Amino acid sequence: TRQADEADRIDAHLIQLLICGIMIWLGHGPIRGFGVTLLIGVLSTLFSVLITGHLALELLIESGALRRITFRRLIGEWRLDFVKWGKPAFAASWVVVLLGLAVVFHKGQAIYGVDFTGGDVVSVQFRPTPPPEAALRQMAAAHGIADIGLTSARYTDGGREVLNLQSPEGQGGALFAALQKSFPEFGPEHAGQTQVGASLGRETQRNALLAVGVSMIVILLYIAFRFEFGYGVGAMVATLHDLLMTVGIFVLTGRQFNAPMVAALLCIAGYSINETVVVFDRIRDELKVNPTGTLREVVNAALRKVFARTMMTASTTFLAALALFVWGSG
Numbered sequence: 001t002r003q004a005d006e007a008d009r010i011d012a013h014l015i016q017l018l019i020c021g022i023m024i025w026l027g028h029g030p031i032r033g034f035g036v037t038l039l040i041g042v043l044s045t046l047f048s049v050l051i052t053g054h055l056a057l058e059l060l061i062e063s064g065a066l067r068r069i070t071f072r073r074l075i076g077e078w079r080l081d082f083v084k085w086g087k088p089a090f091a092a093s094w095v096v097v098l099l100g101l102a103v104v105f106h107k108g109q110a111i112y113g114v115d116f117t118g119g120d121v122v123s124v125q126f127r128p129t130p131p132p133e134a135a136l137r138q139m140a141a142a143h144g145i146a147d148i149g150l151t152s153a154r155y156t157d158g159g160r161e162v163l164n165l166q167s168p169e170g171q172g173g174a175l176f177a178a179l180q181k182s183f184p185e186f187g188p189e190h191a192g193q194t195q196v197g198a199s200l201g202r203e204t205q206r207n208a209l210l211a212v213g214v215s216m217i218v219i220l221l222y223i224a225f226r227f228e229f230g231y232g233v234g235a236m237v238a239t240l241h242d243l244l245m246t247v248g249i250f251v252l253t254g255r256q257f258n259a260p261m262v263a264a265l266l267c268i269a270g271y272s273i274n275e276t277v278v279v280f281d282r283i284r285d286e287l288k289v290n291p292t293g294t295l296r297e298v299v300n301a302a303l304r305k306v307f308a309r310t311m312m313t314a315s316t317t318f319l320a321a322l323a324l325f326v327w328g329s330g
Contacts, residue, residue: 011226011281013046014273018218019270025262025298026211028204034263037201038270081301083296093245100248111251112147113166113258116205122165124179130163131183145171145177151256162191166256208262216240217265219273227280235276238239242272271317275310 029133046204058239060066105112113121130136149166167175172193179188213287216236224232243265282302291299 007091010050011109011277014272015222015273015277016042016221018222019304022211022218023266025264026214028207028259030259031208031211031263031266034260035325038267039161062252079304080307082300093241096252097241097248099242100244103251104247107251110149111257112205113151113256113261116202116257116259119169120175121194122166122167122172122176122192123162124176125162125187125191126190126274127187130185131186135183136165139178139182140167140175143174145178146173148175149256182311200233204259205309206260211241211262211266211270215269223273223277223280226277227284231280235273235280237271238276239269241270257285275306277312278306278309279303 018140020035020039023031025041027035053104057127124130131139137148145167149164151164151166164170165175165179176190176193216239218235220232222232223235246268248267250257279302282305283299284303286293286298290297290301293301
C-alpha cells in the first residue's frame with residue numbers, strides 16, 4: 001500500500017509539473033506568473049512529502065519519542081454502489097455542462113474580459129451601493145458607449161463598493177465622466193483604470209486556448225504511457241468534464257473570463273488528474289488481486305478504498321478556496 005501511495009503521489013505531481021511547464025511556456029502575464037508560483041508549490045510539496053516527512057518520522061521513531069501513531073477516521077469505508085449511481089450523476093453533471101456551453105455560444109465574445117478582447121476597465125467606488133445595472137447600461141448607451149461589461153470587484157473600502165466597468169478601447173475616460181454626470185447621488189469615485197490593446201487580447205486568448213489544448217494532449221499521452229491508452233482517453237474525458245463543468249457554472253453565474261481564470265482552470269486540471277490517477281492505480285491493483293471479479297466489483301472496490309482520501313483532499317482544497325472567496329478581493 002505504501003508503494004502504491006508513493007506511485008500515486010509521484011504520478012500526480014509529475015502531471016502537475018507538466019501543466020506548470022505548459023503555463024510557463026505558453027502563458028503570458030498572470031498565467032505565466034501562476035505557473036511559476038504553482039511550480040514552486042508543487043516542488044516544495046513533493047520534497048516535504050517524500051523526504052522531509054519521512055525523515056522526521058524516522059528520527060522520531062528511532063529516538064523513541066514516538067511510539068504510536070493514531071488516526072481518527074472521519075470517513076469510514078462506504079458500502080455504496082458507486083457504479084449504480086454513476087450514470088445518474090454523469091447525466092446530471094453533463095446537463096450543467098450543456099447549459100453552460102449553451103450560454104457560452106449565446107453570449108459569444110461577451111463572456112471574455114478585457115484580457116482577451118482588449119479595451120478599458122474603469123474601477124469605480126460608490127457609496128453605499130452602485131446604481132442598478134439597467135440604469136448603467138442605459139446611461140452608457142445614451143453617451144454612445146453601447147457595449148459595456150459590469151463585474152463587481154467584491155471588496156469594500158470604508159463601506160464603498162467597487163465596480164469594474166469594461167468599455168471598448170479608448171472610451172474608459174468618457175464612460176467615467178458620463179457616470180459622474182448621470183449619478184452624482186451615488187458618489188462615484190475613480191479607483192483605477194486598466195487598458196489592454198485588442199491585438200494583445202486576441203494573442204492572450206489564442207495562447208490560453210493553446211495551453212488548455214496542449215495540457216489535454218499531455219495528460220492523454222502520460223496516462224497512456226503510464227497505464228494504457230484506454231486509461232488515457234478516460235482520464236482526458238474526465239478532466240475535460242471537470243473543466244467544462246467549471247466553465248458552465250462560471251458562465252451561468254454571469255462572470256467573465258480573464259487570464260487568471262485560465263490559470264485556475266489549468267490548476268483544476270491538475271487536481272482532477274491527480275484524483276483520476278489515484279483511482280486508476282487502485283483499479284489496476286484490484287484487477288491483480290481479484291482477476292476473476294466483474295468490472296463492476298473491481299471498480300466499486302477501488303472507489304471505496306480511495307473515497308475517504310478523495311473527500312479529505314477535496315475538503316481541504318475547498319476550505320482554502322473558501323478562504324479566498326470570503327476574505328479575498330478582486
